[in-house]
Amino acid sequence: MHDLACASLQGDDLCLPCGLARLAGTPEGARLSQRRVPRGEPLYRQGSAYGAIYAVRAGSFKSTVHDEDGLEQVTGFHVDGDILGLDGMARLRHASTAVALEDAEVLVLPSCDAGLDPLLPRLMSRELVRQRERLQLLMGRSAEARVATFVQDITQRMHARGYSPREFHLRLSRGEIGSYLGLKLETVSRVFGRLQRQRVLRAEGRHVRVLDPAALAAACGASA
Structure with a gap:
């Protein structure tokens, strides 16, 4: 069970795979299983019964919600080390759909497992912080600041996981x-184009290379 942990745990930021792997094998340990999710397939759907939380071990996911007219809103982007499924705890049904953006793998922890109890307070706290940060991102920020902050967040998450923060x-x-980000497709494309002309970053399709981290940080504070 020890090989279920990720390669590293940096700082005090809780990596759920590592936390669960440390508990596994102890009397109160978590009963882990693995699940592979092919690209484009849902891990769970909005309205489905809640029965587990998930730690992304490899790959990435998006969280989406659908309104009564079937329109989709992206509410989250998740990479390895992130958690999924906590939105189902309140009403025992998931409030969103989680879809794999590439072939992915998760660790599965049943909601009834006592091994989850020591981790829940920190997991819930981290989720609340991330939701607050997203609200702050959307409130009163210019389009350039939203896009720049989104890119900077990815660079920080890549760095925390031992990947290159400059190219992804x-x-x-x-x-x-x-x-x-609450923006139109045309607006996002226009901002990426402007950041390229300013040599803040280079974007070729979905491949992004950050050329000037300081200028990217400055763009995060751009006024509306």
């Missing part, structure tokens, strides 16, 4: 990024 492949399309 975006799994979300421009339209999905717009949905997540």
Whole structure:
């Protein structure tokens, strides 16, 4: 069971695979299983019964919600080390759909497992912080600041997981990024174009290379 942990745990940011793997094998340990999710397939659907939480071990996911007219809104982007499924705890049904953006693998922890109890307070707290950060991103920020902050968030998450913070492949399309940021597709494309002309970054399709981290950080504070 020890090989279920990820390669590293940096700082005090809780990596759920590592946390669960440390508990596994102890008397109160979590009963882990693995699940592979092919690209484009849902891990769970909005309205489906809640029965487990999931730790992304490899790959990435998007979270979406659908309104009564069937329109989709992207509400989250998740990479390895992130958690999924906590939205089902309140009403025992998932409030969103989680879809794999590439072939992915998750660790599954049944909701009834006592091994989850020592981790729940930190998991819930981290989720609340991320939701607050997303609201702050959407409130009173210019389109350039939203896109720049989104890119900077990915660089920070890549760095925390031992990947290059300067070059990565975006799994979300421009339209999905717009949905997540509350912007139109054309606006997202226009901002990426402007950041390229300013030599802040280079974007070729979904491949992004950050050329000037300081300028990217400055763009995050751009006024409306």
